Amino acid sequence: MKSIFLFLLLFITISARSQLQKNTGDIFLRQNTDTNISSCDKCNFYTIVLKSGTPDSIIKRISLIAIRKIEDRIYIVDSGEFSKSSFANKNYDKHFLKNNNWKLSPVAMELKNNSAKKVNNYRFTIAVRDTKFISNITDIDPGIQKQILIFPSQQLLSVFSSYKKIEKLFLDRDEVISIDVNLKSPKEELAFQGFDLSANKINTVHGNYPAMNGAGQHVSIKENFYDTTDVDLHGRLENSPLASKIITNHANFIATIIAGAGNSIYYAKGAAWGASISSSSFELVLPDADSYYKHYNITVQNHSYGTDIDNTYGINAVAFDKSANNDPDLLHVFSSGNSGTSASAAGVYSGITGFANLTGNFKMAKNVMLVGAVDSFGNAEPLSSKGPAYDGRIKPEIVAFQKNGTSESAALVSGTALLLQQYYKSRNNISLPSALAKAIIINTADDINTPGPDYATGFGNLNAIKAMDLITGNTILSGVAVQGRTQIFPLSIPPNIARLKVTLTWNDTAASAFAPAALINDLDLSVVNISTGFSWKPWVLSSYPNKDSLNALPVRKRDSLNNEEQVTIDNPLQGNYQVRVNGFSLAAGPQKYFAVYTMDTANIFRWYRPVKGDFLEGGKSGLLRWENTYSQNGNIEFSYASTNSWNPVASNVDLNKRFFEWITPDTIAPVIFRMKIGSTFIYSDTFLITKLLSPKAGYVCDDKILVYWEKLPDISKYLVYILGDKYMEPYQQVSDTSIVINRNVLLNNYIAVSPILNSGIIAPKSYAFDYTLQGAGCYINAFLADGNNNTANLTLSLGTTLGVDSISFEKLSGGGFVTIYGIK
Known part of the structure; x- marks a missing residue:
């Protein structure tokens, strides 16, 4: 009886959605066509209504030449183009349009x-x-x-x-x-200081792949203009004729998340800190000309903005899909929006609060990547805009960390994409296609929220290190799908695999504006166990416009909506399998595609923070992060690297939480963690607990400046940095807590200082400060006289007493000055 109920529920859902589409077509015919007109020599457009039983080959041909698709059986066509195609009258009825609405x-x-x-x-x-x-x-x-x-x-x-x-x-x-x-101009979708690269394992990429920093890659930031004097963008900004004349902090923050150098302070280091940056105004909400992307070698364009909730596949969405096809290496990354608790006012999902509230019809494009938001612990943010897209497709595809808005989430994905592009090109000597970049990012995301894809978090939370590791493992498949044919890729699964995940993606042909469904070329993914013959289909969400349906878990079935499909198999049996890609319905002809796969091993624990290059500030709270497939809890211990003495941090830790908050000792020292799971120990990389110095300008004279800072316990050496062409560069090592620098060696005004441990380890730099903005003069910062009747209070402020033998206060008296007070 249970199986009968499920069948009836599915039948009712499909019938109801089909009825919605049928009503849309009937309404259009009544409102826009005139059945009384039998011929029209001057009519340049008319409506074609396909008859029942029309062959698929005819439907595909008509869909390709149609100007607009109203529904599966109704198209608007150009009369001249349609006449050239010589379609038989038996396949369609012709309706003349009574207006151009x-x-x-x-x-x-x-x-x-x-x-x-x-x-x-x-x-x-x-x-x-x-x-x-x-x-x-x-x-x-x-x-x-x-x-x-x-x-x-x-x-x-x-x-x-x-x-x-x-x-x-x-x-x-x-x-x-x-x-x-x-109806509304695009607006920035909020972002404030406080991003965390470790939330999406970008710090682990920096530690494990130190040569990958985005160098040689070019990103365009489409929004308002940034302040070009920003020290974290120094030396890597490219002039752009398309830049806005409006400068905002938001633009600087997005640029910093994507490609900040970390010159000012450690937490201003972005994902791809070596990439070049250009700007393009978002006033028109359209892709830039193909020639612009090519001329500036742009392979990622970040779009952290939105307009109104708009559930249509509009002209803007069409334009971005065409842009992706015209330049297959260009990845457009959009924020999903911050309207997650709102409801659409129009479309099939009208009035359903908490769903289908993506901010802009351009976000309905198929060949872009839409990014939602989660907090630092991977929990879905209520305000992050959610899918589905207007036609039921999965949106957003991915989520990433945010402090206050999906702008930040998109920027983290854009920065990660630049790292993937650089790494893929270094290994393969060719550019990374955007469809493959999407497949890699989607497949390696951490499944969160509910099992499988959902309309809040898409396919999961960005995991940058897994994405890089996939390229290392080269678990990439590609081909060209042909109508009605299946391509087969052999796959051997070893023992002890906890999960197999396979993702298929392709850049689909742009549909006509306002099409009821965007997908043109429909491919099918499946995975088959050769020995048993069992086949796994992709996970598909219900797109029926009802809150319970949209909240339902995905089911395995053929996907006829998305150009991203994913199959997962938990605890697969060891043996030989096949990944199969079928060209189910290719209206636009043969289709290039990419598929990638990963296999997660059972009983694996991996530290994500700390890793090599990480540090925590002494006496403050810091997050530890990891990946885990063990079923037990664990105990965390730490040791100073110079000893072999282990100190308890926490016991019986729930490893499935994947994080732990630790109050660090108030010290400066290299430290290592270990996690004990049963009798197994897993060690972290050595990292540093440190303190940040606060250097200041003592004096600023015409030829020299003095910089000084506080002395740290057990530190006898310091390294002074000055700003070079792009980055803060080592200038001089000193054994004192001050330095005099000749101004003629300074290319710029920024200076920072790092402590050097007795072991030789160089700790993180202080905040880089502009010595000209500290109010320091040439020894004398200020000299004030406060007169009162026959007396005066004299106040002298010095930047430093270094090199000062004596100070004398003198008064003009008669023909000269006389000393009234002196200090030795």
């Missing part, structure tokens, strides 16, 4: 019907067949010329105007095929 997005249609708003100016995006007709438009209305931006290669126009004028000048033009509008 079909060109309008749902948001633009709402604007048309709002008499108050239709006269206000908004940013419209218009898709056209060519841009040559613009000269005719400007002849009719010369004033519009200044409001039009033309993108010939993308066949797009961006127009800042009122709907009333857009309708008058563009709606009925044959060259125009769709019109969309942004």
Whole structure:
């Protein structure tokens, strides 16, 4: 009886969704077509309604030439293009359009019907067949010329105007095929200081892959402009003609997370701290020209902004999907938004609070990576915008740590992508395709929240070190799918494997604007045990517009919505398997794809923090992090590296929590941890407990400056740094707590100091300070006289007494100065 109930539930869900689509098509036909018109010589567009039983080959051909797909059986086509294709009349009915309202997005249609708003100016995006007709438009209305931006290669126009004028000048033009509008300008999606690279194991990449820092990679940050004097971006900024004229702290913070050098302080070191950075304004919310990405060698563009919740596959989404296909190595990374507790006001998911609240139709694109947010411990953030996409696809694909907004999460993924690109190219001498980068990031993410994918955290929490390790292991498959054929890849699974995970991705052909479903080429992934014949299909979430359905756990079935599919098998039997990729329905022809896999071993524990290069500040709270597949609890101990004496930290620790908060000893010393699990010990890398110095300028004279700092216990040597072409560079080692520096050796104004342990280990640098901004003069910082009747109080402030033999206060008296007070 239980199996019958499940079958009926599935049947009701599918039937209900099909009915929703059917109603959409019927409503469109009633509102936009005229059955009384039997022929129309001057009609340039008409509606094709496919008859029942139309062969799949005909449906695919029509879907490729269609300007817009209303639903699976209804298309709008160009009359000339359709006539050339010679489709048999028996396969379709033709309906002539009585108006051009079909060109309008749902948001633009709402604007048309709002008499108050239709006269206000908004940013419209218009898709056209060519841009040559613009000269005719400007002849009719010369004033519009200044409001039009033309993108010939993308066949797009961006127009800042009122709907009333857009309708008058563009709606009925044959060259125009769709019109969309942004009612709100893009806005930054919050980010504040306090990012943590260890939350997504980026610190472990820095420790285990020290040569990988993003050098040679180029990232574009699409939003407002950053302050180019930022010391953490010094020497790696590229001039861009597309940069905004508005400078914001948000832009600097995003740039720092992605590629900050850590010049100012250790926690300002970004994921790809060697990468070059450029800026592009987000005013138009469109991809930049293909030539821009190529000219500046940009392989990642970060988009930490949003507009309104918009559940349509709009012109912007189409443009980003085309951009990804035009440049297969370019990865667009978007923040999901900070509207996770809101509900969409339109679309099939209208009114469902907590779902389908992604901020912008451009985030409905298929070939980009959308990033949601989790806290430092991997818990889903309520305000992080959630999927599904307008057509039920899994969004966001991935999540990452944030302090206060998904902007930060996207930046961490962008920085990680740069590291992956650099590493892949160093090993293979070719660029990392964006579809493969997505597969690697998705497959190596830590499954959190609920088992399998979900609409809050996608496929899981970014794990940068596992992503790098996948490239090291080269567990990568690729091919070209062909209609109706299955490609087979042999896979041998050894004993003691806790989980096999396989992910398939491809950059899909862009659908037409406002299509009811975005997927064009449909591939299928499966994994088969050769000896038993058992087959595992990918995990698929319910896309039915009901909160209970959207919260339901995924089930194994064929995926007909997403261009990312994932199969997992827990505790697979040792033996020979096959990864199979089938070209189920390839409307756009053969499809390039990538598949990757990982195998997690049972009873594995791995330290993620601390690792080589990490440190904790003495006397403060610090997080320890690890990966674990053991079923027992463990005991944590630490030892100073110079001894073999182990001190307890915590016992009976729940290893599945994967973190522990530790109050560090108030000292400076190299330390090592170990985790005891049963009779097994797992040791961390040696790391440092340290203190940060606070150097200051003692005096700033024309030729020299004096810098001094406090003395630390048991430290007899210090290393002074000055800012070089890009990074803080060692200048001089001293045995004192001060140094005099000739100003002619300083290329810049920033200075920092590190303590050197007696073992020779160099501790982290202090905060890098600009010595010209400390208020220090040439010995004398200030000299004040406070007069009162016949007396005066004299106050002298010195930056230092170093080298000072005596101080004399003198008063002008008669023809000269006389000493009134002296200090030896």
